[in-house]
Amino acid sequence: MDILGTLQKLALESGFGQFFEPGGWKYLVMIAIACVLLYLGIGKKFEPLLMVGIAFGCLLANLPGSEMFHQELWDAYIAGDAGITFTTIIHEGGLLDIFYIGVKAGLYPSLIFMGVGAMTDFGPLIANPKSMLMGAAAQLGVFVAFFGAVLLGFTGPQAASIGIIGGADGPTAIFLTTMLAPELLGPIAIAAYSYMALIPLIQPPIMKALTTEKMRQVKMEQSRPVSKTEKILFPIIVAGVVILLLPSTAPLIGCLMFGNLLRECGVTDRLSDTVQNAMMNIVTIFLATSVGATMGAERFLTMQTIKIIVLGLIAFAISTVGGLLMGDLMYFLSKGKINPLIGSAGVSAVPMAARVSQDVGRKSNPNNYLLMHAMGPNVAGVIGSAIAAGFLLSVFGG
Template sequence: MLEALLEFSKSTGFYGITAGTVAMLAVACVLLYLAIVKKFEPLLLVPIAFGVLLTNLPFAGLMAEPVLEIKDNIVHTVEPGGLLYYLFQGDHLGIFPPLIFMGVGAMTDFGPLIANPKSLLLGAAAQFGIFITFIGAISSGLFTAQEAASIGIIGGADGPTAIFLSSKLAPHLLGPIAISAYSYMALVPIIQPPIMRLFTSKKERVIRMTQLREVSQKEKIFFPIIVTVVVSLMVPPAATLIGMLMLGNLFRECGVVGRLEDTAKNALINIITIFLGVTVGATATSEQFLKIETLAILALGVTAFAIGTASGILLAKLMNKLFNLNINPLIGSAGVSAVPMAARVSQVVGQKEDPGNFLLMHAMGPNVAGVIGSAISAGVLLSLFGG
C-alpha cells in the first residue's frame, strides 16, 4: 500500500516542481497581476500569462510533441502530443501573425496617414530602434545575425511581426522575443511618457496642429491596393504581412463586404489573439526562459523600444526646424507601431500640458505608418538573413 502511494505521489505535479518551475509560475502571476489589476493590455497579457502558467505545470504535457513510430512503413502515433503543441503550429508556420494583421487592417483608419503623408517619415524614423538594436545584439557576441535580427524587431513594438520574423530566423528564441515584444507593448503607457518628456520642452508639447483634411473614400480604397503592390515589389518577403494588413483595410473601406469586415475585426482576430497569446506564453518554459540570453533579450528589447520612441520625436523636431512646420513632437513617439496604444499615449501626454489639445488623430498617422514600417523592416531583415 505504501509503495502504491509513493508511486502515485511521483505521478503528481508536486513531485516535479523545481526552482525553475516556481520562478516561471511567479512570472505568470506577475503578468496576470499587470493585466487584471493594473489593466495593462489585458487582451494580450491574460492569454500570454496563462500560457506561461500552463506550460510550466509539471507533467501536464500541454506542449509535448507527439511520439511517433514507424512500423511496416506506416507511421503510428504512440503519444498524440499536447493541445498547445498543435495550436503552436500556427505561430511556428507563420499563420497567426498575418491573420492578426488582417484584423488590425480591418480596424484601422488609414485616413490620418493619407491626409498627412509627412507622418510616414515619423513612422519610418521609429524603426531606427530596430536596426540600432540589431547592431547592439551582434556586438554583444551572444547572438548570431539571425537571432539579432529577431531581437531587433522588438523595437517595432509589434508582437505579430516579432513572432513572424523570429519563427523564421530564430524559432528557438520565439518565446522570450514574443513575451518581450508583447510585454513592452502592454507597458507603452509606462515606458513612453518619461522618454517623451525628456526629449521635448513644454513649449513643444503644447503645439496645436491644424485640422487634417477630409480623405475621400476613393483615396481610402486605392491606398491599400497601391501600398500592397509597391511594398511587395520593393520587399517581397514583406508581402505576407503587408498583404494581409491591406486586405483587412480594403474590407473596411470598399463598403461592399461588411460581413467580412466584421468577421476580420471581431470574431477572427479575437480567436487568433487567444490562440496566439496562449501559445506564445507556452513557449516560455524554465529551460528556455531562465538563461542569460533571455535577460539580454529583455534589455535589448526595451532599448530598441526606447530608441524607436526617441527617434520619432527627434525627427519631428528636426522637420519643424528644417521646413518651418508645426508638428507636435509628441506624435513622433506613436511611430513605434503599437496601434492604437501609442497614439493614445501621445494624446494623454499632450493633454496633461494642454487639456484642449487633441493629438489623437494626428498621432494615428505615424502610428499606422509604424505598422507598415515594422512589416517592411521585417521583410528587409528576412531578405538579408533568411538564407
C-alpha cells in the same frame, strides 16, 4: 497488492512528485512567473488580451506531467529531422503543440494583422503622407537593438528577432521570431507586449527631453478630408508597392491591407466585422496560449532572457527617440506647423502611442487635440515595422 507501494508510485509519478526530481524546482519558478504575468495582465491590465493567454499557456506547459507542449518535438522539427512533420506533431504532441502549428506556419500573426488592418483608419495618413517619415524614423530602435544584440553575443537571426521588439508590434515580432529564432519566442513576446503596455510610462520623459515647451504647444491645422475612393485605393496600392519592393513582407503587409480593404470597400461589412471581432479573438487565444507554452524552464531561466528584456527596453526607447528627432526636424522644416510630439507615435503600438502624444500635448496646451494627427505616424509605424521585419527576414531567413 502492495497498497503502500502503489500509493508511493502514484505520488512519485504525479506532477507533485516531479517537483522533487533533479531540476524540478525550475517548474515551480516558471509557475510563479506565470502567476506574476497573470497578475500583470488581469490586475494591472498590461495588454490583457495577450498577456492572460501567454501566462496561462506558460502555466499549463510548466505543470510537470501535463504533456501539453513538447519542446523536443519542435527542436527536432526545426533541426530538419525528416521524421518530424506537422502530422507527426498532431499525432504525438499535446494540445498546445497543435495550437503552436499555427504560429510555426506563420498563420496567426498574419491573421491578426488582417484584423488590425480591418480596425485601422488610414485616413489621417492619407491626408498627411509626410507623417509617414516619422513612422520610418521610429524604426531606429529596431536596428540599434539588433546591433547591440550582436555585440552581446547573439547570432544574426537572434539579434534580428530581438531588434524587432523596437518596432512595438506584437504580431510582427512573433512572426519574425518564429521564422528566425523560435527558441527566443517566449521572452521576446513577453518583452514586446510588456513594453507596449508600458508606453505611457516609457515615452513621456523622452518626449519632454527632446522637445521644448514651445514645440509641444504647436496646434496643428485640421487635415484635409479623405475621399472614400482614396481609402479604397490606399490598401491596394500599398500592398502592391511594398510587396514588389520587398517580397518577404507579403504575409504581413498583404494581410494588413486585405483587412483594411474589407473595412473600406463598404461591400464586405460582414467579413470586416468577422475579421475584427470573432476571427481576431479566436486567433488571439490560440496564439497567446501557444506562445506562452514555449516558455519552458530550460529556455526561459537563462541570462539570455535578462539580456532580451534589457535590449527590448533600449529598442523601445530608441525608437521613440528616432520618431521624435524626425518630428523635431519636420517642426523646423515646416516653420513650426508640425507638433514634434506626434513623432513619438511612430512606434506602431496603435493607438496607445497616439494617445500618449495627445496626453502630453494637452498638458502643454489644453486646447490641443493631436490624436488624429498622431494616428498618421502611428499607422505608418505598422507599415514601417513590417518593412523592417521583411528586410531582416530576407537577410537572415536563409
